[in-house]
Ligand SMILES: [Fe+2]
């Protein structure tokens with residue numbers, strides 16, 4: 001269990017990481033600090049207790065709560081477990097927006113400390129969603145198409161996963177397979193966590209060197225996930241989602257990518273197209289985007305029957 005200090009001076013600011021609200025209630029084994037106006041950090045919760053035990057649930061939560069960066073990785077599993085349990089609870093209700101927010105929180109927490117082993121509990125997240133919305137493709141679609149203010153790799157991953165699950169529900173695929181494919185959607189871009197964020201966020205044309213860096217993400221992600229025991233379709237999707245059946249994709253130029261690689265590839269393209277200027281938007285009509293994708297399909301990039309089934313899963 002981590003040892004706690006009562007006051008951490010302002011000079012040690014760079015050792016601290018700010019925590020988000022839903023996550024902070026889940027910390028048990030590590031200390032949590034309040035960042036005071038004077039700059040110091042004051043202990044609000046010691047290891048071995050929850051914040052709720054200290055503050056009660058009625059008191060307002062201080063805005064600026066921090067943990068030591070070095071403690072954060074150790075606490076990821078307890079945060080995932082608590083958020084996964086909360087997800088299971090709210091899946092029973094009608095609050096699809098709340099469900100999406102919670103999935104996003106879980107993925108964000110997991111991606112914030114990228115280690116292959118810490119990615120595994122995402123399987124429980126996808127399992128809960130598949131069980132909760134069994135066969136309801138419209139629920140998955142709503143999750144994916146819900147507008148959001150800050151688009152990121154995290155949100156893209158959640159959206160791709162939800163669209164893959166809408167496809168699985170549409171096809172009536174067995175639950176286990178749906179979970180594997182949904183997880184594949186969630187983790188397909190995990191390699192981007194190892195690409196310089198400044199390149200990913202650049203609002204300009206990338207240099208050839210930068211572009212080459214971005215194109216490394218399938219290999220980086222695949223290499224990273226090999227450190228844990230993931231289903232083969234997760235590994236295939238991660239490595240092959242930018243392959244195209246005309247052989248013009250990357251990293252290998254395969255003309256026969258796996259099913260998971262092709263499915264996640266097509267969903268990924270669709271999601272990226274609908275995400276342009278998605279800020280503040282409500283669900284975008286899928287038809288114009290499908291028309292664009294259809295062009296790609298006709299030019300030989302995507303399998304025709306897969307494209308059709310995916311399109312039917314959206315309408
Ligand atoms: Fe990608």
Ligand SMILES: [Fe+2]
Nearest residue numbers: 156188189268
């Ligand atoms: Fe992607």
